[in-house]
Amino acid sequence: MAQSVLLTGAAGRVGTAILADLADEHEWRLMDRDPMTDDHPGEFVVADITDEEVVREAMDGVDVVIHLAGDPRPDAPWDSVLTNNIDGTQTIFEAAVDADVEKVVFASSNHAVGAYETEERTPDLYRAHDDYLLDGTELPRPSNLYGVSKAAGESIGRYYHDEFGLSVACVRIGNLTEGHPPIDYERGQAMWLSYRDCAHLFDRCIRADYEFEIVYGISDNDRKYYSIERAKEALGYEPQDNSARHD
Ligand SMILES: NC(=O)C1=CN([C@@H]2O[C@H](COP(=O)(O)OP(=O)(O)OC[C@H]3O[C@@H](n4cnc5c(N)ncnc54)[C@H](O)[C@@H]3O)[C@@H](O)[C@H]2O)C=CC1
Ligand SMILES: O=C1O[C@H](COP(=O)(O)O)[C@@H](O)[C@H](O)[C@H]1O
Numbered sequence: 001m002a003q004s005v006l007l008t009g010a011a012g013r014v015g016t017a018i019l020a021d022l023a024d025e026h027e028w029r030l031m032d033r034d035p036m037t038d039d040h041p042g043e044f045v046v047a048d049i050t051d052e053e054v055v056r057e058a059m060d061g062v063d064v065v066i067h068l069a070g071d072p073r074p075d076a077p078w079d080s081v082l083t084n085n086i087d088g089t090q091t092i093f094e095a096a097v098d099a100d101v102e103k104v105v106f107a108s109s110n111h112a113v114g115a116y117e118t119e120e121r122t123p124d125l126y127r128a129h130d131d132y133l134l135d136g137t138e139l140p141r142p143s144n145l146y147g148v149s150k151a152a153g154e155s156i157g158r159y160y161h162d163e164f165g166l167s168v169a170c171v172r173i174g175n176l177t178e179g180h181p182p183i184d185y186e187r188g189q190a191m192w193l194s195y196r197d198c199a200h201l202f203d204r205c206i207r208a209d210y211e212f213e214i215v216y217g218i219s220d221n222d223r224k225y226y227s228i229e230r231a232k233e234a235l236g237y238e239p240q241d242n243s244a245r246h247d
Protein backbone atom coordinates (compact mmCIF):
# COMPACT_ATOMS: atom_id res chain seq x y z
CA MET A 1 0.00 0.00 0.00
CA ALA A 2 1.26 3.49 -0.85
CA GLN A 3 2.30 5.51 2.20
CA SER A 4 2.63 9.23 2.82
CA VAL A 5 6.38 9.72 3.26
CA LEU A 6 8.44 12.71 4.38
CA LEU A 7 11.96 12.39 2.93
CA THR A 8 14.57 14.68 4.53
CA GLY A 9 17.83 15.26 2.67
CA ALA A 10 15.92 14.48 -0.51
CA ALA A 11 18.30 16.41 -2.79
CA GLY A 12 21.31 14.27 -1.90
CA ARG A 13 22.71 11.00 -3.24
CA VAL A 14 20.69 8.59 -1.10
CA GLY A 15 17.53 10.61 -1.70
CA THR A 16 18.19 10.53 -5.45
CA ALA A 17 18.61 6.73 -5.40
CA ILE A 18 15.37 6.30 -3.46
CA LEU A 19 13.32 8.59 -5.70
CA ALA A 20 14.74 7.09 -8.90
CA ASP A 21 12.85 3.85 -8.22
CA LEU A 22 10.12 4.82 -5.76
CA ALA A 23 8.74 8.13 -7.08
CA ASP A 24 5.48 6.50 -8.14
CA GLU A 25 5.24 4.05 -5.23
CA HIS A 26 4.36 6.48 -2.43
CA GLU A 27 3.04 9.99 -1.77
CA TRP A 28 6.10 12.12 -1.17
CA ARG A 29 6.85 15.30 0.74
CA LEU A 30 10.49 16.21 0.21
CA MET A 31 12.63 18.39 2.46
CA ASP A 32 16.14 19.74 2.02
CA ARG A 33 17.92 22.98 2.79
CA ASP A 34 19.05 23.04 -0.84
CA PRO A 35 16.40 23.32 -3.55
CA MET A 36 16.10 20.36 -5.94
CA THR A 37 16.74 21.21 -9.56
CA ASP A 38 15.62 17.90 -11.12
CA ASP A 39 12.02 16.79 -11.61
CA HIS A 40 10.65 15.36 -8.40
CA PRO A 41 7.41 13.91 -7.08
CA GLY A 42 5.23 15.68 -4.51
CA GLU A 43 5.75 18.88 -2.58
CA PHE A 44 9.27 20.21 -1.91
CA VAL A 45 9.92 22.09 1.33
CA VAL A 46 13.15 24.09 1.37
CA ALA A 47 14.09 24.09 5.04
CA ASP A 48 16.73 23.26 7.57
CA ILE A 49 15.85 20.30 9.79
CA THR A 50 16.85 22.30 12.86
CA ASP A 51 13.93 24.68 12.15
CA GLU A 52 11.46 23.07 14.54
CA GLU A 53 8.40 24.99 13.36
CA VAL A 54 8.81 24.09 9.69
CA VAL A 55 9.65 20.47 10.56
CA ARG A 56 6.44 20.20 12.60
CA GLU A 57 4.36 21.58 9.71
CA ALA A 58 6.00 19.12 7.29
CA MET A 59 4.97 16.14 9.45
CA ASP A 60 1.26 16.82 9.01
CA GLY A 61 -0.51 13.75 7.59
CA VAL A 62 2.72 11.76 7.23
CA ASP A 63 2.84 7.96 7.86
CA VAL A 64 6.60 7.43 7.54
CA VAL A 65 9.66 9.67 7.79
CA ILE A 66 12.87 8.70 6.00
CA HIS A 67 15.48 10.87 7.68
CA LEU A 68 18.58 11.32 5.54
CA ALA A 69 19.44 14.99 6.06
CA GLY A 70 22.74 15.55 7.77
CA ASP A 71 26.45 16.13 7.27
CA PRO A 72 27.66 12.92 5.53
CA ARG A 73 31.40 13.65 5.68
CA PRO A 74 33.42 11.10 7.66
CA ASP A 75 35.78 13.95 8.61
CA ALA A 76 33.02 16.42 9.49
CA PRO A 77 33.86 18.64 12.48
CA TRP A 78 32.02 18.34 15.78
CA ASP A 79 30.09 21.62 15.49
CA SER A 80 28.55 20.48 12.21
CA VAL A 81 27.60 16.95 13.31
CA LEU A 82 26.31 18.27 16.63
CA THR A 83 23.96 20.69 14.84
CA ASN A 84 22.98 18.81 11.69
CA ASN A 85 23.20 15.16 12.74
CA ILE A 86 22.42 15.09 16.46
CA ASP A 87 20.28 18.15 17.17
CA GLY A 88 18.57 17.86 13.75
CA THR A 89 17.80 14.18 14.30
CA GLN A 90 16.28 14.82 17.74
CA THR A 91 14.10 17.55 16.21
CA ILE A 92 12.86 15.08 13.58
CA PHE A 93 12.04 12.33 16.11
CA GLU A 94 10.30 14.69 18.55
CA ALA A 95 8.13 16.17 15.79
CA ALA A 96 7.35 12.71 14.41
CA VAL A 97 6.04 11.52 17.78
CA ASP A 98 3.97 14.68 18.26
CA ALA A 99 2.45 14.24 14.77
CA ASP A 100 1.59 10.54 15.38
CA VAL A 101 3.88 9.36 12.60
CA GLU A 102 4.08 5.52 12.56
CA LYS A 103 7.68 4.93 11.52
CA VAL A 104 10.97 6.78 11.28
CA VAL A 105 13.78 5.33 9.17
CA PHE A 106 17.14 6.78 10.17
CA ALA A 107 20.17 6.88 7.86
CA SER A 108 22.95 5.60 10.10
CA SER A 109 26.37 4.68 8.79
CA ASN A 110 29.16 2.12 8.61
CA HIS A 111 31.20 4.74 10.48
CA ALA A 112 29.12 4.09 13.63
CA VAL A 113 31.02 0.78 13.81
CA GLY A 114 34.17 1.67 11.84
CA ALA A 115 36.56 1.03 14.73
CA TYR A 116 35.86 -2.73 14.56
CA GLU A 117 38.17 -2.59 11.52
CA THR A 118 41.30 -2.98 13.64
CA GLU A 119 44.83 -3.30 12.26
CA GLU A 120 44.76 -7.04 13.05
CA ARG A 121 41.54 -7.59 11.08
CA THR A 122 42.33 -5.52 8.02
CA PRO A 123 42.69 -5.95 5.09
CA ASP A 124 41.56 -9.62 5.43
CA LEU A 125 38.22 -8.36 6.71
CA TYR A 126 37.45 -6.90 3.29
CA ARG A 127 38.03 -10.20 1.46
CA ALA A 128 35.54 -12.92 0.57
CA HIS A 129 37.46 -15.74 2.35
CA ASP A 130 37.25 -13.95 5.72
CA ASP A 131 34.25 -14.95 7.83
CA TYR A 132 34.19 -12.05 10.34
CA LEU A 133 30.67 -10.57 10.40
CA LEU A 134 29.03 -7.71 12.26
CA ASP A 135 25.29 -8.32 12.58
CA GLY A 136 23.85 -5.14 14.11
CA THR A 137 23.68 -6.44 17.70
CA GLU A 138 27.22 -5.23 18.49
CA LEU A 139 27.78 -2.01 20.42
CA PRO A 140 28.59 1.08 18.35
CA ARG A 141 32.33 1.61 17.89
CA PRO A 142 32.67 4.84 15.89
CA SER A 143 35.72 5.60 13.80
CA ASN A 144 35.30 9.40 13.82
CA LEU A 145 33.07 12.17 15.21
CA TYR A 146 30.68 11.68 12.29
CA GLY A 147 30.34 8.03 13.40
CA VAL A 148 29.72 9.24 16.96
CA SER A 149 26.84 11.37 15.62
CA LYS A 150 25.35 8.35 13.83
CA ALA A 151 25.60 6.21 16.98
CA ALA A 152 23.87 9.07 18.80
CA GLY A 153 21.11 9.08 16.16
CA GLU A 154 20.55 5.35 16.74
CA SER A 155 20.26 6.00 20.49
CA ILE A 156 17.83 8.84 19.89
CA GLY A 157 15.74 6.42 17.79
CA ARG A 158 15.89 3.77 20.53
CA TYR A 159 14.67 6.31 23.10
CA TYR A 160 11.73 7.48 20.96
CA HIS A 161 10.79 3.85 20.29
CA ASP A 162 10.95 2.76 23.93
CA GLU A 163 9.33 5.86 25.38
CA PHE A 164 6.66 6.56 22.75
CA GLY A 165 6.19 3.33 20.77
CA LEU A 166 7.42 4.79 17.46
CA SER A 167 8.60 2.13 14.98
CA VAL A 168 12.24 2.87 14.16
CA ALA A 169 14.62 1.34 11.62
CA CYS A 170 18.27 2.45 11.65
CA VAL A 171 20.03 1.57 8.40
CA ARG A 172 23.82 1.48 8.70
CA ILE A 173 24.43 2.39 5.07
CA GLY A 174 27.67 1.13 3.54
CA ASN A 175 29.05 2.80 0.42
CA LEU A 176 26.37 3.97 -2.02
CA THR A 177 27.94 4.28 -5.45
CA GLU A 178 26.01 4.69 -8.68
CA GLY A 179 26.43 2.33 -11.61
CA HIS A 180 29.29 0.16 -10.35
CA PRO A 181 31.10 -0.81 -7.13
CA PRO A 182 33.95 1.48 -5.99
CA ILE A 183 37.07 0.86 -8.07
CA ASP A 184 40.41 -0.09 -6.42
CA TYR A 185 38.82 0.23 -2.97
CA GLU A 186 38.35 -3.10 -1.18
CA ARG A 187 36.55 -1.62 1.82
CA GLY A 188 34.10 0.14 -0.48
CA GLN A 189 33.52 -3.03 -2.49
CA ALA A 190 32.80 -4.98 0.71
CA MET A 191 30.14 -2.46 1.75
CA TRP A 192 28.85 -1.42 -1.68
CA LEU A 193 25.17 -0.52 -1.85
CA SER A 194 23.85 -0.25 -5.39
CA TYR A 195 21.24 2.37 -6.22
CA ARG A 196 18.53 -0.20 -6.91
CA ASP A 197 19.23 -2.17 -3.71
CA CYS A 198 19.19 1.12 -1.81
CA ALA A 199 15.73 2.05 -3.14
CA HIS A 200 14.42 -1.47 -2.48
CA LEU A 201 15.78 -1.50 1.10
CA PHE A 202 14.18 1.84 1.97
CA ASP A 203 10.93 0.67 0.36
CA ARG A 204 10.99 -2.34 2.68
CA CYS A 205 11.60 0.03 5.63
CA ILE A 206 8.49 1.95 4.57
CA ARG A 207 6.27 -1.13 4.14
CA ALA A 208 7.41 -3.69 6.75
CA ASP A 209 6.12 -3.98 10.32
CA TYR A 210 8.77 -3.71 13.03
CA GLU A 211 9.51 -2.28 16.46
CA PHE A 212 13.17 -1.16 16.63
CA GLU A 213 15.76 -2.43 14.17
CA ILE A 214 19.40 -1.79 13.34
CA VAL A 215 20.31 -3.29 9.96
CA TYR A 216 23.18 -3.02 7.52
CA GLY A 217 22.47 -1.40 4.17
CA ILE A 218 24.74 -3.10 1.67
CA SER A 219 24.25 -5.20 -1.45
CA ASP A 220 24.77 -8.99 -1.31
CA ASN A 221 28.54 -8.65 -1.79
CA ASP A 222 30.78 -11.74 -1.61
CA ARG A 223 33.28 -9.65 0.36
CA LYS A 224 30.83 -8.56 3.03
CA TYR A 225 31.73 -8.19 6.73
CA TYR A 226 28.28 -6.84 7.54
CA SER A 227 25.49 -9.40 7.79
CA ILE A 228 22.35 -8.65 5.80
CA GLU A 229 20.38 -11.46 7.52
CA ARG A 230 18.50 -9.13 9.87
CA ALA A 231 17.49 -6.84 6.98
CA LYS A 232 16.17 -9.91 5.17
CA GLU A 233 14.32 -11.33 8.21
CA ALA A 234 12.87 -8.17 9.71
CA LEU A 235 12.26 -6.14 6.57
CA GLY A 236 12.04 -8.62 3.69
CA TYR A 237 15.14 -7.16 1.98
CA GLU A 238 16.09 -9.07 -1.18
CA PRO A 239 19.15 -7.43 -2.74
CA GLN A 240 19.95 -8.07 -6.40
CA ASP A 241 23.53 -6.79 -6.65
CA ASN A 242 26.96 -8.08 -5.60
CA SER A 243 30.21 -6.16 -6.09
CA ALA A 244 31.92 -9.44 -7.11
CA ARG A 245 29.53 -10.06 -9.98
CA HIS A 246 29.47 -6.60 -11.52
CA ASP A 247 30.75 -6.18 -15.09
N1 LIG B 1 26.13 8.01 0.60
C1 LIG B 1 26.54 7.03 1.40
O1 LIG B 1 27.24 6.09 0.96
C2 LIG B 1 26.16 7.03 2.86
C3 LIG B 1 25.30 7.97 3.41
N2 LIG B 1 24.94 7.88 4.73
C4 LIG B 1 24.01 8.86 5.32
O2 LIG B 1 22.90 9.02 4.46
C5 LIG B 1 22.43 10.35 4.54
C6 LIG B 1 22.40 10.94 3.13
O3 LIG B 1 23.73 10.92 2.64
P1 LIG B 1 24.07 11.38 1.15
O4 LIG B 1 22.84 11.42 0.34
O5 LIG B 1 25.22 10.58 0.71
O6 LIG B 1 24.60 12.85 1.44
P2 LIG B 1 24.35 14.15 0.56
O7 LIG B 1 25.26 15.21 1.11
O8 LIG B 1 24.41 13.83 -0.88
O9 LIG B 1 22.84 14.50 0.95
C7 LIG B 1 22.51 15.02 2.21
C8 LIG B 1 21.43 16.07 1.97
O10 LIG B 1 21.03 16.56 3.26
C9 LIG B 1 20.89 17.96 3.15
N3 LIG B 1 21.12 18.52 4.48
C10 LIG B 1 22.24 18.44 5.23
N4 LIG B 1 22.07 19.07 6.41
C11 LIG B 1 20.80 19.54 6.39
C12 LIG B 1 20.03 20.27 7.33
N5 LIG B 1 20.53 20.67 8.50
N6 LIG B 1 18.75 20.58 7.01
C13 LIG B 1 18.23 20.21 5.81
N7 LIG B 1 18.91 19.52 4.87
C14 LIG B 1 20.20 19.19 5.18
C15 LIG B 1 21.94 18.43 2.15
O11 LIG B 1 21.56 19.67 1.54
C16 LIG B 1 21.94 17.26 1.16
O12 LIG B 1 21.08 17.50 0.05
C17 LIG B 1 23.37 11.10 5.47
O13 LIG B 1 22.76 11.17 6.75
C18 LIG B 1 24.60 10.23 5.51
O14 LIG B 1 25.28 10.37 6.73
C19 LIG B 1 25.43 6.91 5.55
C20 LIG B 1 26.32 5.99 5.07
C21 LIG B 1 26.76 5.97 3.70
O1 LIG C 1 28.80 7.27 6.01
C1 LIG C 1 29.37 7.38 4.94
O2 LIG C 1 30.07 6.32 4.45
C2 LIG C 1 30.43 6.24 3.07
C3 LIG C 1 31.54 5.20 2.96
O3 LIG C 1 32.61 5.63 3.76
P1 LIG C 1 34.09 5.79 3.16
O4 LIG C 1 34.91 6.32 4.30
O5 LIG C 1 34.51 4.41 2.75
O6 LIG C 1 34.01 6.70 1.96
C4 LIG C 1 30.86 7.61 2.56
O7 LIG C 1 31.20 7.55 1.19
C5 LIG C 1 29.71 8.58 2.80
O8 LIG C 1 30.04 9.88 2.34
C6 LIG C 1 29.45 8.68 4.27
O9 LIG C 1 28.30 9.49 4.50
